[in-house]
Amino acid sequence: MDIRLSEEQEAIRDGVKRVCDQFGDEYWSKKDQEKAFPFEFHKAMADAGWLGITMPEDLGGANLGVTEAAIMMHEVAASAGGYSAASTIHLNIFGPHAVVVNGTAEQKDRMLRPLIAGVDKACFGVTEPDAGLDTTSIKTFATKVDGGYRVTGRKIWTSSGQVANKILLLTRTTPKEECRKPTDGMTLFYTDLDRDQVEVRRIDKMGRNAVDSNATFIDDYFVPDADRIGEEGKGFHYIMHSLNPERVLVGIEAVGLGRGALARAARYAGDRSVFGRLIGQNQGIQHPLAENWIYLESAYWMIMRAAYLYDNGLPCGAEANAGKFLGGRAAFDACTRAVMTHGGMGYSTEYQVERLFRESILLRIAPITEQLILSFIAERQLGLPKSY
Template identity: 85%
Template sequence: MDFSLSEEQEAIRDGVKRVTDSFDDEYWSRCDQEKTFPTEFHKAMADGGWLGITMPEELGGANLGVTEAAIMMNTVSRSAGGYSAASTIHLNLFGPHAVVVFGNDEQKERMLEPLIAGTDRACFGVTEPDAGLDTTSITTFATKVPGGYRVTGRKIWTSSGQVANKIVLLTRTTPKDQCKKPTDGMTLFYTDLDKSQIEVRRIPKMGRNAVDSNATFIDDYFIPDEDRIGEEGKGFHYILHSLNPERILVGIEAVGLGQGALERAAQYARERKVFGRYIGANQGIQHPLAESWAQLESAYWMIMRAASLYDQGKPCGAEANAGKFLGGRAAFDSCTRAVMTFGGMGYSTEYQVERLFRESILLRIAPITEQLILSFIAEKVLDLPKSY
């Protein structure tokens, strides 16, 4: 077993870091405070060819694995941008995966090339107010009409909907109570997000304000047949192909966020003097930070194992979920300890750690809660009865 990065993987890390280093604390603080999308950062990553790291080479992508995408996203979230920087681009890596796997040649060219180039931006329309993580209970409905479908429903927590012009949209085409299995009867679309016909209402929130979250209202919206991905009624099975990569990438982004906060805390502890000594000489400061390092490293390598398994085509559900769980916890603890290390100044915006702290709680909640992860592991790994 080799636990080191290859030369190619190190080159990915270093190349991404050169881009992220050009966007400093001031830039990200301004985006957060003004609630503006990081357009310049998104463009820089697109110009560097990074938005297509997992996409087919014939479409302008690099055709690399989730392992390489994880290395990239860890570097992005470890930068000054934190989780906001990662959220700016990570939908490109897992959101359109159903198009890569199940789209036809015309769809791949039409849908993926503009995403890779950065000229299109997509959002993810799956979660609903009354369904939450119970995706089989969504009620957004697509009714078949000549030439396409008429869609009505509501989505929530649609990230980047204010700036997106495309949406990955999961609907029902058969009511749940008429399906043999609750996972049947759902259909997936990749289509225009026409804001003259779809209302996208921004949700005020605690953190990650550079990347908007929204409630999305759809009323009798026409989607042409050519924007349906795969077969009608198979949409839930298609999005499953994105779930493990999503867990892996969110988990590794959480680790990067925690690592960035830890670096800031350690630097401050080396420089700050109180009662005539550097605070970093006190075990009350040292031990929590050292513990965070151990937690972050443990999460990192669990996630990298999950990514390696995925790229080999092997089962990785338990590892991907465990990595996301460990990464979210480690990030939150690290960001909390960073604020505590700075003391009163940690509560100010000047030192940035309060911004990272506000982002860190999200990673314990989304895209799947800690409780559902633990229930999954209990059932699938420990062979315990299903609890929900």
């Protein structure tokens, strides 16, 4: 079995790295401290053609697979930007998948071209404060009117809502209690995000501050029929197609973040001398870092297997979820160890590892918790009864 990267995949890795290397520690520290969106990085990635890596070629994309997208996003997260850099462009990779698969030719042209070119920025309006990961219990409701829908509801953790001009919005169009199945009766829209009519309130948070997260309040907001994706009532099924790619990308971004932190820790251990010897000469420093390498490497190849399975039309739910679980854990452990290796200086902003540490915990929480992944594996792979 040949599991090496192809020449084309290596070229993707190297090309993405060249763009990311233009944005160093000082740039990302400033964005994190000022809580400012990295517009310059976003533009550089768009100008280099990377925002359309999985999008149709006739719309300006590269029409490549999730495997190639994973290679790209790993390199982004391993750069100085960490998970903030990945989050800047993450939605472009998996978010519009429902439009690619279920949109009309007119919708694809109108909605995807500006995303690929970097002209539009989109956010994801799915999660709600009273539903969390129980997506079938969302309450945001779209009522049919002449020419479109009137939408009222609330979303939370809407990333990049302060700068996005588009939103991928999941609503109910039929109350859950009136549906044959809980997954029925939800409708998906890709529409304008007009902050003059929709309140987007920034949430103060621990890390990843270069990319905002928000509570979004929608009150009688008009969405035209032309912005509905696919059939009314089928929205949940449409977003399900993007869940496994999302797990793959989040997992590989976690690995990239962890590897970036680990590289910083190894460099510091190789330079720092205490009591007349390099601290990296001590097994008490060496062994934990080596263990981090092992877990990150294991997570990487689980995720790449999931990406391979997806791109070849094979079942990959267990592998994608397991990869996300492993990546999140390995990243958190590596970022924690990076801070510990730096000692007191790991607590300062100068060496950057505190920034990466603050970002790493998110990857154990979102977009799906470790507990739900374990429940999924127990049920689907071990044949155990459903626990929730």
